[in-house]
Amino acid sequence: MDKPQEECGILGLWSEGPVDVAGLLHLGLLALQHRGQEAAGMAVTDGKAFLVEKDLGLVNQVFTEERLGKLRLPEARLGIAHTRYSTTGSNLRINAQPLTARTAHGVLAIAHNGNFTNAKLLRDRLLLEGATFQSTSDTEVMLLLLARMGHLPLPEAAAQAMRLLQGGYSILLMNRKTLLALRDPHGVRPLVLGKAPWGYAFASEPPALLLMGAEYVRDVRPGEVVWVEEGRLQSLQALPPEPAPCAFEWIYFARPDSVLDGTEAYEARVRMGMELFREAPAEADLVVPVPDSGIGAAVGYAKASGLPLEFGLYKNPYAGRTFIQPTQELRDLKTRLKLSPRGR
């Protein structure tokens, strides 16, 4: 099975009238790039054509102007997008999302952040019943479950699938007419709803809403299905909420300026730094942050301790995607590449 997708980014939009769906999703993806650098993709529809483009690479490597052009349907009103986190060994083009399938609900596309803990069991059962899978991704299990429930309206089918699936997940789904947002009953992964002049948007983090020109309205509730169809925003509670969000969203995954479930990540980090000083006061001359996610904690520690904050480590913003020959000589050098101390 494919590795868990702890830290992917997802977003989607539904518009009353024609809008540059691909262009807006592209902007939103750029605001979620920190949640996944391995692959990016999007699905766009105008109610008739249903186009998907996805590939390995950063958002701007995948979505060249030429490739965005292919997705620019003049009457486009609906789309979802995904940026995928790199987990060792799963760096395959086939795992890029959105995944799609033609089903009794029409063409479905899905973008998924999180994982299903009982995917293998469900998958084996579906195979025995005659299902065909295209990938080893646990995301595809959701698509197959929905296809089995062609007799139900799509939001009902999604709620039913949520009752079968276990794990922590935020999901966006679409067919040619409807956009759906799903969040597991523990609210492990974030998902927020926004309102724009042209319609509605969903995203893993609020800054992606802003870039698409939408204002934050609220977080999708744990266990909730929210959907937009023919201009109406509707909601049903598929499962009772039992909030248990993942702390790493505030510590590390989310952007510092993201407000998730009511708390800004930067502010949370400052408070954690202050708390760290109270729990572990150090005899020191300076507080030096490890950039970038450690800056908030260092500011908090400096504030609580009264020690001066100084910058002493340079983080190379281009070091992320290096690859190095497996010789000892070069491996030793590599440690100096990403983070280097001042002072030579």
Place this chain on the structure above:
Amino acid sequence: MDKPQEECGILGLWSEGPVDVAGLLHLGLLALQHRGQEAAGMAVTDGKAFLVEKDLGLVNQVFTEERLGKLRLPEARLGIAHTRYSTTGSNLRINAQPLTARTAHGVLAIAHNGNFTNAKLLRDRLLLEGATFQSTSDTEVMLLLLARMGHLPLPEAAAQAMRLLQGGYSILLMNRKTLLALRDPHGVRPLVLGKAPWGYAFASEPPALLLMGAEYVRDVRPGEVVWVEEGRLQSLQALPPEPAPCAFEWIYFARPDSVLDGTEAYEARVRMGMELFREAPAEADLVVPVPDSGIGAAVGYAKASGLPLEFGLYKNPYAGRTFIQPTQELRDLKTRLKLSPRGR
């Protein structure tokens, strides 16, 4: 739905021991290139890994040495390949074959020459039952039918599927262990069986067998399922044979040196040329063939009429894949590109 695939080429092999499956399939594909220039693909397995590579382009454009290298499993023993004919409007990467799906029979790959006339009906029924499709190709219907029959051995399931499907088709199928060859009850499209020192091979036309180092054994019979598993070649007659092969195979599609159902295409063309003279004798000084497929008929016409055979038309072997700006000036010139008369 995708356009009919009248003239694709398919081939496959099963080997007792490790052999360069990708290399052999590549050679065989080159011998079938005339049956399809739009796309090429192959699937290879060693019983564990199951690799597929396919893309738009000629065989040697798709299968660069680098791409063949990706398919070269050291213990490979089984594979199928496909070359796709270009029909207007369907020039899409998603339609390249082999198609694959993970099913209760394990991973299945299929390569298909022909079409199913009742594909739409079966497809709609499968959707209602909860199936998911990846493409609009009628070939995928066969995969879905097989997935539904996971309780049957694969050859039995294939025979059962043949009883549900209508149309003219030759098909090669594989999972990690078994290679299957299917031919519709009318024998509309060709399919031959060969024996090599290392095992068995199937191909649309005999010259592909020879290039893989296999000797022609016999044509697969109309309505027959032939399969190789654990070294044993087996056969079952899924449907009673009602031979009605497509005459265009001998007139135009097949290589002149291919012997199909007992008759060589070149010889058939010569006889058709002789017959043409008897039906329509012309007052003429010369017989000038239109190359390449008209050469046999011209030789026959010259033989029957006693007129001298002369070459008067030059066929540009590189003209096949041209594309021209839609201006009148260039369009007029284009007619001179493919076939030009001697004599200036």
Place this chain on the structure above:
Amino acid sequence: MDKPQEECGILGLWSEGPVDVAGLLHLGLLALQHRGQEAAGMAVTDGKAFLVEKDLGLVNQVFTEERLGKLRLPEARLGIAHTRYSTTGSNLRINAQPLTARTAHGVLAIAHNGNFTNAKLLRDRLLLEGATFQSTSDTEVMLLLLARMGHLPLPEAAAQAMRLLQGGYSILLMNRKTLLALRDPHGVRPLVLGKAPWGYAFASEPPALLLMGAEYVRDVRPGEVVWVEEGRLQSLQALPPEPAPCAFEWIYFARPDSVLDGTEAYEARVRMGMELFREAPAEADLVVPVPDSGIGAAVGYAKASGLPLEFGLYKNPYAGRTFIQPTQELRDLKTRLKLSPRGR
């Protein structure tokens, strides 16, 4: 030094008014594809911009519609093009032509079929005088010689360079205003002049003229410089003609329908086949041509001998660009790929 370029194809055109120079050169290149399958290139100017595109590959691989689009200057009136023959070991992108340089004559582009036997000597002398070379191609020596003669009009400089260079060559040269055609004093390689409604064209073989909409006027004379500038066709005899053309042009290199220095290649082949029978009559039942270049000779041999002509060898039109793993098994198979006998 780069290998001799015995069999490249060159062409060029000069137009009174704006014309689709890139589109016409593309058509002409397709008619010269048999003279070189390794690389293709063209240079186009409108008197201001001077654009060059070239790469490894067949004409239609290099000149995709997108790439032709880059060369489509609305006011283009002048261009040259080249298709390069594959010689072992020299398959480098840097050797694709036209070559260009910015000189005292403005930007110069050159397309060359043939070779200079004293290139190394001239190259060494130029280096001592402070010249800079970009490639190891002997063609570049001609460019450097022209750059040294900035005080002379370009046709005079070309004639002067011809007096320094030895070997067999046909050359097309252009700057932003003038198109020049040069042929060595022995006329080793072919070069013909044509007239079109829009202006003048040159090409290695007449069929390329026809495809560009030009009519054959005459062969460029051995030792002659012909040029077009401001609509006037002019000529000077740089060196006295001593005709000694290469017989392989009629035997093998040229298209059968090309008339070179007054003799059609197909007709020459038929006469050589007749002569072969007179020199070496065989006791035989049939004459079987080896396609494609052997067809004319076989027709001649059959005519002179009275033996029937039969086709017994299939030439795979797609076999040209194969590459095979260096194993004995596959090498043995390769011999069957290109040319296969009928009869299995």
Place this chain on the structure above:
Amino acid sequence: MDKPQEECGILGLWSEGPVDVAGLLHLGLLALQHRGQEAAGMAVTDGKAFLVEKDLGLVNQVFTEERLGKLRLPEARLGIAHTRYSTTGSNLRINAQPLTARTAHGVLAIAHNGNFTNAKLLRDRLLLEGATFQSTSDTEVMLLLLARMGHLPLPEAAAQAMRLLQGGYSILLMNRKTLLALRDPHGVRPLVLGKAPWGYAFASEPPALLLMGAEYVRDVRPGEVVWVEEGRLQSLQALPPEPAPCAFEWIYFARPDSVLDGTEAYEARVRMGMELFREAPAEADLVVPVPDSGIGAAVGYAKASGLPLEFGLYKNPYAGRTFIQPTQELRDLKTRLKLSPRGR
């Protein structure tokens, strides 16, 4: 003429014995990526082969493992590399460096940071003398001047060329045996020398030396030529030093941890922030840095003023290479992409 190259990065190395030249240059380039994101290139030699790879893109886009592999000569001992700054309109592959030419000094490669103010004049004079240029880059003028001085040893020729050229520049030059470093008499652009266990290295900034495993020795002096040949480091003062370095190196161009001509960029920024408070004290509650280059100044301003330092702006590290459709709607959104304020 090509745009000035104010902010490129250059580096080079000479090794006593075989070393992974391409791998080391790749590491060094990553440390100079901030000086240019448009193109990257390198030249490597083992004394016989002389290989160049360059292209548009970030260092890790150009230097994939496959492309580095092409440069990995087992006996490589010498190489230079370049990363190019993006200036509007000059985003052409032909302008990627190193530039090369075959000259009386053998093959020469050059990597250049800066510009020559009298390039046009020198270029016109060289054309009259019979020179051929490949590009419109002023860097090529240096190559041509060196080619003219084949009678002088390369360091002498370089010193002579420096006396003819005007402007601010740092340059690395190599042929098959010698590595040279040149800095203009004003020292406008930085260039430092390092010593490694395997030999010598040069780079625009010290952190690139460290990544290659070299220790900083000293800055190349304004007006100096330093070269390494057969293991000996030598120097000559081509022109008297008149130091006038560019202040933007410390304000903006250089990495904060770079020490140039004795002063660390971060420390300079802190002192400028302190000075800013003295010149322009503000009535404020907070000091909020504009990341990244403004952090040092904000730390200095906070220190001098006693105001608390707070982080209030999020800089999207992936926003750098965006491209946006020219619609008003999307342009308005773009302003929010790169830098977004906290608070909401």
